Amino acid sequence: DATQIRVYLNNNAIIDLAVDGEGRWRGDLPNVDEGIYTLRVDEMDAEGTITSRVETPFKRESAENLAAATRSGDGPVSVVTVQKGDTLWAISRERYGDGLLYVRVFEANSDDIRDPDLIYPGQVFDLPK
Structure with missing residues (x-):
């Protein structure tokens, strides 16, 4: 309605x-x-x-960051903004079809994630291919 x-x-x-x-x-x-x-x-x-x-x-994102992220020309920017209730396992299961691949997301964002069991709404993570 x-x-x-x-x-x-x-x-x-x-x-x-x-x-x-x-x-x-x-x-x-x-x-x-x-x-x-x-x-x-x-x-x-x-x-x-x-x-x-x-x-x-x-x-x-700033125009400079978007330009740098798309410079390779091999597809769209692959990122995720963490939502309340998200886990690396769930993000990995949705992105890659297998929650065990959370390590891929963790390693790609190790500067932003101290503990893979503690991620917070609003964090933005790169999702490697």
């Missing part, structure tokens, strides 16, 4: 987006500086009542 989506960064409304007849929506976030934010999306009905909400950490 959603007719509109409102997108927030750090609890500041950024943009309202229309929902089509199939329940789909799409839009670009305007003028977002690099940094780590809390991205929130509220689904609203025709009266403006919030019917659902989702929040997630969101990292906006």
Whole structure:
């Protein structure tokens, strides 16, 4: 029943987006500086009542970092932003089809992970091929 989506960064409304007849929506976030934010999306009905909400950490990379990450030209940037409840095992199972390959993610991000049993929402990890 959603007719509109409102997108927030750090609890500041950024943009309202229309929902089509199939329940789909799409839009670009305007003028977002690099940094780590809390991205929130509220689904609203025709009266403006919030019917659902989702929040997630969101990292906006600098143009220089994105250019460096894509310089090899062998595909899109492969990263994951850790969500509440994520584990290296679950990330590896989703990415590679085998949770035992968590070591691959751990080794690729060893500068950011001290203990593979302790990762935190908002951390951004490279996902090697």
